[in-house]
Amino acid sequence: MSEIVRSGQEAPEEPDFAPAEHVHPRRTDVDPRAARRAERQVAILFGLSAVFTLVALAAYVLIPVDAGVSLPLAGPVGALNVALGLSFGLAILCIGLGVIHWARKLMPGSEVVAQRHELRSTDEDRAAAVAAFERGLDDSGFAQRPIIRRSLLGALALMPLPLVIILRDLYTSPPNALSPAEQLSETIWDGGVRVVSDIADRPIRPEDVPIGGLVSANPENLHEVEEAAGNLNARAKAAILLVRMRPDEIVSEQGEGWSYEGILAFSKICTHVGCPIALYEQRTHHLLCPCHQSTFDLADSGNVVFGPAARRMPQLPITVDEEGFIVAQSDFQEPVGPSFWERG
Amino acid sequence: MSAVMNAGGKGAGWLEDRLGNAPWLRRQINKVFPDHWSFMLGEIALYSFIVILLTGVYLTLWFNPSMTEVVYDGSYAPLKGVKMSESFASTLHISFDVRGGLLIRQIHHMAALFFVAAIALHLLRVFFTGAFRKPREMNWVIGCVLFVLAIAAGFSGYSLPDDLLSGTGLRITQGIIQATPVVGTWMSFLIFDGEFPGLAFLPRLYSVHILLIPGLILALVTAHLLMVWYQKHTQFPGPGRTNDNVVGYPFMPIYMAKAGGFFFVVFGTIVALSGLVQINPVWAYGPYMPDQVTAGSQPDWYVGFLDGALRLMPNWEISALGVTLSINVFFPAMILAPALLTVLALYPWIERFATRDNREHHLLDRPRNVPVRTAIGAATVAFYIVLMIGGGNDVIAYNFDLSINTMIRILQVSLFVVPVVTFIVTKRIALSLQRRDRDLLLHGRETGRILRLPSGEFLEIHEPVDEETRAKIMAKADIEPLALPEAVDEHGVANPEAKKGRRRAKVSGFFYKDNVPLPTEEELAAARHHLEHELDEAVEAGSKAAKEIAGQQSH
């Protein structure tokens, strides 16, 4: 405190702070041995930090990147990750602990009091600021010259438009592409397109789908599209599920003759917000979405029986071709996936 | 040592010649900061943000945000030969082929979890202690915006590696965007450059994640800290602490050492944890494929409440006039969550509408002393928690063997009932704590020492509460609710403001009316007297009684 007063050119009008009334001396304030012990502890922490840094460097050089260890709770993990993380972490931690210990034990331990001042300025200062602003405004003529003011405001309002319009080409459609809503409304399924299984990537015969079974599948022409367009968009819409039940278990279908000997094909993409689904309970014929638990009854036109989805699962009409493979009769008759405004 | 000091002094002198900053510097060095454990929450947020910036820059050196398909050929054997995006492949590269790369990824993610959690807890601290009141409303609003930005930063980062989990999260986000009335389809096409997933999105998200959001956060954090510094920190009530002073430690050396040391503690803890705990093992989930299912996927905790809101919403959708309005998606995601956040940001003004309180507040409230605010806060937290439980309901249903349908119904009802119950219970608890405080002042603290009086009675000795507790309790501000306005003024003219006034009085009454007042000066004096003479009085009373009994017996 007195230090500040002495070294300044002139003493500050009000001291920056004063000692608080309530002082609780610490061990280290009254016992020089405790103070020396604290000093040693701080220095040891700093020393430990240096050691841990060296350990971290050694770990980087010595431990191969693919070495593994098994930890009690975490199970098998990368050895380098554990060694580096622990040693480097402790190196950092020890510096922090040392500094805090130093502050708590050895730096002045009692609180001080400073005064607050109302944040609001005096009325005179505020009035002076307002006057200065008004003088500035007057001098600019902003208020007195409405033509300038209005034309400026008009110009400023228009000026950002190019910045907005340029964002239009965030989406660049190829010439004569369909509108967004139309694109969302169709998939690459078409009459005669074979159904291929998702994993084996082979066409499927009705015998391959057992009663109660569930097969994830795609259209055969997905390959071509994928390679040509180099994207996953087609897959995101065209994925389907094949299920088979006894024909008498089918309560209703979305179209007459859309199934084949109890085999039904449904979109795999949830109509809520688009998660792919494959949780199927064969006893109830219910399809459950893992994302928000919408449940669809595949024996009853794929209708929603529970959950936040509002639309039934679209059904793909299927049949078999001359070679006995399952094919689509046509594309889906309604858009697949989440709803959108133009869907109607 | 002194050479360093001299050099430092010379440098400072050089600057001072050019900036004239000595008086300013002196004031900053001597600035006083109050101390309390809960003030460290904001510090944790700041320090984890610094760790995020540091490790984020490291990640950019290896990460490649591209959706171009490649066949993996790195050293993680189980995925060799699998088709994936360059994004995912470079994440695997960082995790398995760059020495220390996995650690940097884990630190970045761990620090992100710390960051969002610390901001959320800091926000609660500020709310429940009333630190948002004048003059700190601006910082409250900035804090709310930072909370949202932190969630956005975390979500955008989590989506970059293009693994199966995060891809599913993005798919959900796209479905939500698409459900926006009128413009949804176009918005989604603009953002994804066509249909989902497209090729453009990840690089776009990347600039949002590493430039736009961190830039905004950095700017707002700077403004936030400058304001804290300029307005000085609030303090909890205690002996010698008033609304007009700051009691604490000077910036140099104590605060500087404690805060600086604490930075290292937070940094070191995050690094050590990242070595021990495995977060987001993307290699186990595999690359994203838009037709692959993830069962039981759980997003980072801070988006759980949005997921819950989507799950609990009934499946309302309107199809009419050739258009579709997906209330089931649009309402929880685009209305409910933003509305909640807006109300949160405007809370200081909502409360002021009730309290009409225009004074500066630098002394924090103890939550019990403002029962209605505390109850509102607790009810909001309860609402949030029900949504969050909704986000994990499948896990819970599975563990407790409930059907998911039952679980959802219970949660749907809870969403309305639990906050109301929480409000009532919290307010009761706060009021009973107020009553206990009052009793402490009037009757002192029970010491546990029991005396047996000559009359055979037992008496527990009370002691006046210590100064610390007393100062804390006495800092409570008792405020009377606004009075009802007169319907007619003294001249018998109808008061045009009467209706508005009645409304205000009602709101003010709701806020203040059940308050348990502090004892008056006289009550306190009487209590002090009583405590001092408790023993004497008891003994006297006892012996009097004994005498009386003796007297009666002698008759």
Ligand code: HEM
């Ligand atoms: C502002 C706060 C930020 C938060 C909350 C945040 C959070 C995240 C999260 C949770 C991840 C996923 C990590 C994983 O498990 O793979 C991530 C990834 C990433 N972040 Fe950040 N981040 C932030 C700022 C930054 C900054 C400033 C940069 C760069 C300068 C950056 C660069 C990256 C990169 C390159 C990745 C992808 C690397 C990978 O996942 O392997 N982040 N971020």
Ligand code: FES
């Ligand atoms: S995406 Fe299927 S229920 Fe939400």
